[in-house]
Amino acid sequence: MSILSACQWLQDTYIGTSIRESIWVFPIVETTHVLALSISVGLLLVSDLRLMGYIMKRRPVSEIYEQIKPWMFTGFAIMTITGIFLFWCQAVKAYNSIFFKTKVILLIVAAINAIAFERGIYRKVDKWDNALVPPMEARVAGWASLIMWAAIITCGRTMAYTF
Amino acid sequence: MPSIVPFFQWCDDTMVSQAIRNSRVAFPIIENFHLFALTVLLGSLVVLTLRQFGLVYKTQAISEVANALRPWNRWSLVVMLVSGILLFLSEAMKCYGNTSFRVKMVFLFPALLFQFTIYNRIVAAEDKIAPTGGKVAAAVALCLWFGVGLAGRGIGFLG
Numbered sequence: 001m002s003i004l005s006a007c008q009w010l011q012d013t014y015i016g017t018s019i020r021e022s023i024w025v026f027p028i029v030e031t032t033h034v035l036a037l038s039i040s041v042g043l044l045l046v047s048d049l050r051l052m053g054y055i056m057k058r059r060p061v062s063e064i065y066e067q068i069k070p071w072m073f074t075g076f077a078i079m080t081i082t083g084i085f086l087f088w089c090q091a092v093k094a095y096n097s098i099f100f101k102t103k104v105i106l107l108i109v110a111a112i113n114a115i116a117f118e119r120g121i122y123r124k125v126d127k128w129d130n131a132l133v134p135p136m137e138a139r140v141a142g143w144a145s146l147i148m149w150a151a152i153i154t155c156g157r158t159m160a161y162t163f
Numbered sequence: 164m165p166s167i168v169p170f171f172q173w174c175d176d177t178m179v180s181q182a183i184r185n186s187r188v189a190f191p192i193i194e195n196f197h198l199f200a201l202t203v204l205l206g207s208l209v210v211l212t213l214r215q216f217g218l219v220y221k222t223q224a225i226s227e228v229a230n231a232l233r234p235w236n237r238w239s240l241v242v243m244l245v246s247g248i249l250l251f252l253s254e255a256m257k258c259y260g261n262t263s264f265r266v267k268m269v270f271l272f273p274a275l276l277f278q279f280t281i282y283n284r285i286v287a288a289e290d291k292i293a294p295t296g297g298k299v300a301a302a303v304a305l306c307l308w309f310g311v312g313l314a315g316r317g318i319g320f321l322g
Contacts, residue, residue: 027320035205035312037198042206045235055231059223067219068210153202154195161191 007091019089026089033082039075041149043068051142053133060129061138094159103155110148117141167259174255183253190253197246201312203239207232208308211286212301215293225289225297263317270314274307 001009010016019025049055050064087094094100121137128135134142174180183189213219214228251258258264282304285297293301 027317030320031313031316034198034201034316035309037202038205038209038312041202042209045203045206046210046232049235055235056220056223056228059220063222064220068213071209071213071219150199153198157195157198158191163187 004092004095007095011089011091013088015085016089016091019085029082029085033079033086036075036078036082037153039071040079041075041153043072043075044145044149047072048142048145051134052139053131057132061131061134062125062129097159099155099159103152103159106148106152106155110145110152113141113144113148117145171255171259174252177252179249180252180255183249190250193246193249196242197250200239200242200246201315203235204243205308205312207236207239208305212305215286215289215297215301217292221291224291225293226287229283229286229289258318261318261322263314263321267311267314267318270307270310274304274311277307278304 011020019029046055047065047068050057050059050061056064117138121135121141128138133139183193210219211225211229211232214221214223214225220228277300282300285300289297
């Protein structure tokens with residue numbers, strides 16, 4: 001079975017069809033996906049900015065990051081769940097969209113960046129926790145994260161257009 | 164009472180409106196900036212609300228957290244308003260007949276007013292623990308701004 005036919009099958013399932021054809025469910029899921037940007041990427045912004053040495057410099061990096069983390073993860077969980085349902089009901093359209101494909105690749109790269117940060121320079125955070133401006137490797141991770149998330153948002157929004 | 168339709172018609176006819184309508188990419192590009200700014204604006208508000216409820220950054224005073232976030236909150240609001248006005252100009256007549264747009268305005272003006280006359284002053288004066296009034300103000304600001312976002316998304320969906 002090709003990926004395209006799998007996408008076709010998925011959106012033709014009872015759930016896919018129900019969401020797509022409903023008057024309220026699709027807008028509600030989509031709006032939740034958009035507004036949850038504030039608790040996912042919005043909170044990520046705060047910890048990334050600390051990592052880049054721009055805000056709350058007098059507080060330890062680990063404090064800024066760890067305290068916001070559970071809320072941020074809640075935001076990303078909402079994003080993931082609503083995102084799955086949005087894909088579910090329009091899988092073929094997504095499959096045919098270059099913006100969606102780019103988005104998926106960027107999501108994977110962003111996840112790799114986050115894991116590399118946690119397993120890399122963040123393991124030694126004790127050594128630079130109070131640094132006003134964290135070491136280069138941490139700053140790069142922060143910049144990379146923000147640039148990728150901006151691109152992910154752009155891809156997600158632009159998916160709705162056909163040029 | 165004079166009708167406001169001519170005003171919307173004028174907005175719809177400006178050179179900027181026509182330029183945006185005549186471009187295939189202008190609207191999506193402006194919309195993307197609107198969405199970035201939404202993320203930053205609502206994000207900074209969520210962090211400050213979490214702080215007021217004592218759920219994050221308790222070692223910092225509320226006013227301190229508000230100070231750290233202020234430029235991000237301010238500048239994202241500027242981007243939000245500029246991009247929002249451009250989007251509006253390009254489809255002013257559509258917005259006139261759009262219930263969601265009207266609801267959005269009913270949330271937007273109180274949100275701006277509440278933030279600049281009450282909320283900002285409250286958080287600027289708060290130390291480590293927010294009194295009940297401060298928490299209520301945070302909840303009101305959050306509801307008003309999320310209301311703006313909710314109705315804004317509705318413009319495209321519901322009419």
